[in-house]
Amino acid sequence: MEIIVCLKQVPDTEAEIRPTPDNTEINYEGIKFVMNVYDEYAVEEALQIKERVGEGTVTIVTLGPERAVESIRTALAMGADKAVHLDDPAFGGGDAYSTAKALAKAIEGMSYDIIFCGKQAIDDDLAQGGNILGEFLNLPSITGIVKFDLSEDKKKATVQRQIEGGIEVLEVSLPAVFTATKGLNEPRYPSLPGIMKAKKKELKPIKLADLGLSEEEVGKKGAQIQVLKFSLPPVRQAGTIVGGDTPEEKAENLAKLLREEAKVI
Amino acid sequence: MAGIWVYAEHRDGTIRKVTFEILGEAKKLAEQKGEELCAVLVGADVEGMASKLGAYGAERVYCVEAESLSGYTTGGFTKALSDLVQQEKPSILLLGATANGKDLSARVAGRLKVGLATDCTGIAVDDAGTLQARRPMFAGKVYAEVSFSDVTPQMASIRPNVLLALEPDETRKPEVIKITPDVKPEDIRIAVKDIMKTGGEKPDLTEAEIIVSGGRGMKGPENYHILEELADVLSGVVGASRAAVDAGWRPQSDQVGQSGKVVTPNLYIAAGISGSIQHLAGMGTSKVIVAINKDPEAPIFKKADYGVVDDLFKVVPPLTEQVKKLKAE
């Protein structure tokens, strides 16, 4: 089983995100970066499949600046076998489209049975990467899976996909792209021996020239959407603390306020 | 021939609410651009739903019908929709940011090699007629004004419960155009084995107007009936924090927050929820927030329009009674 996991490094969910003074970019100074939350599920599932099958390779593919190596090392410490790192200034500032373009080109020459992505990257929140990658590689894609079962002959997968009000059970022939969401598994923590081993695993850098793509096709120049301006959302103010001597009185006052003041019930 | 298109998502023969919300806003854009507002229905038997789209503002409705499209598949729907878009060349294509809407829009954008802004909370066109979208990023910590390359259609998916639908007008009759798509089995590539329903008849959290959520303060799954009862009298639905979901008290589909669902109801009641940054990411743009928590220092009170500092087990049951009383008046 050859399994590829597309992994992005993103700001930690607790990080405070602010635009630069001219509001055209995000100020990343002092921010802690981590592996994208949904990509953790993707890495974990890849490792579990490899363990169940008893053979195979899990390869991490990351596009990002130099600091992204930390998240790649985390995945290697969890148990992934090797990694490629698309690291070139030309790749920066892209959208899901131009990022998927570069990822697809890098993956094209590799062998794979399964490609895992996260459901969405929690920085740009685009939730497009997996499907666009599937399109570029001409593979079927299934988004937001919460269960993955490999067939006996390893040629097919049966997965569960979460939709509003239900779960779809879908069968697809491999190779295919899947995007992972919460509920799929419990990602493991890297072990100490894992961390030691990760240092010796192969991590191959890839530059723009290695891909045979032009500068116009990737990163900011190749993007189809572009942020003109960032702004902070309106601040929500603390409202009224509902008065009353007993819980019953508070409940009564709250019901009245919701009816007469807020007019929502 | 350009046009602004809205993809009309439907389930069990009913058009999803977000479609009407998008039509309402897209109508303004169409007027501004001097283009026609069209809706697209894709499925096996969809023509019956066309008139409703007209009532909500669509001047023209494309009905793309084939037996092979009886249930949603990424491959089948992508082929049917992209082929029609390539033939008719709309300038803008809008979809609901639902599970299937996000899935379909991403695959179509990849195929047509066009830009797509996900989960937008506002749309407009600039003087040149280019789409501009406003979308939350970083789980709503910042908003971005997004612009598109000039390759068309410019695509956006729209968050449910944010835009306003028009009052339906049944006298508005749309032009209906039937399309027979060219969808082959090799376009579909995925077999739908089963669809397990979980929600019953209740609307999904993302479409609900009132949500009553319970967190770790609920103490156990056996206590959620008090929230169900409150939700019932309010015609709302029950949600949960991640702590409650991870404890196995509630299903994953009930989770509100960064790694669950993003919701925008008129009223969000948080009972026994502390208000972590990840929970707030999912419900912080609710129109009215109520917090019921016994800890006056709980961060949720900083975001709540109404706060009740008390034991939820003593507040929720009488609240249900009071609402019942008010509704009966």
Ligand SMILES: Cc1cc2nc3c(=O)[nH]c(=O)nc-3n(C[C@H](O)[C@H](O)[C@H](O)COP(=O)(O)OP(=O)(O)OC[C@H]3O[C@@H](n4cnc5c(N)ncnc54)[C@H](O)[C@@H]3O)c2cc1C
């Ligand atoms: C990457 C990541 C993603 C996450 N995604 C999500 C997400 O999508 N959604 C989410 O919710 N969380 C998410 N979390 C978890 C989040 O950080 C919090 O741990 C979680 O929201 C806490 O849930 P809670 O408020 O129910 O529990 P707690 O924080 O334990 O709060 C329980 C509250 O109940 C109150 N309480 C207890 N008993 C009573 C009583 N009898 N009456 C009244 N009040 C009472 C307490 O005062 C307390 O404030 C995520 C975390 C991470 C790291």
Ligand SMILES: Nc1ncnc2c1ncn2[C@@H]1O[C@H](COP(=O)(O)O)[C@@H](O)[C@H]1O
């Ligand atoms: N820079 C990147 N490097 C590697 N994988 C990525 C990158 N950006 C996005 N992805 C993959 O695509 C998924 C969805 O990302 P997005 O469409 O940006 O929300 C992520 O969870 C990753 O699996």
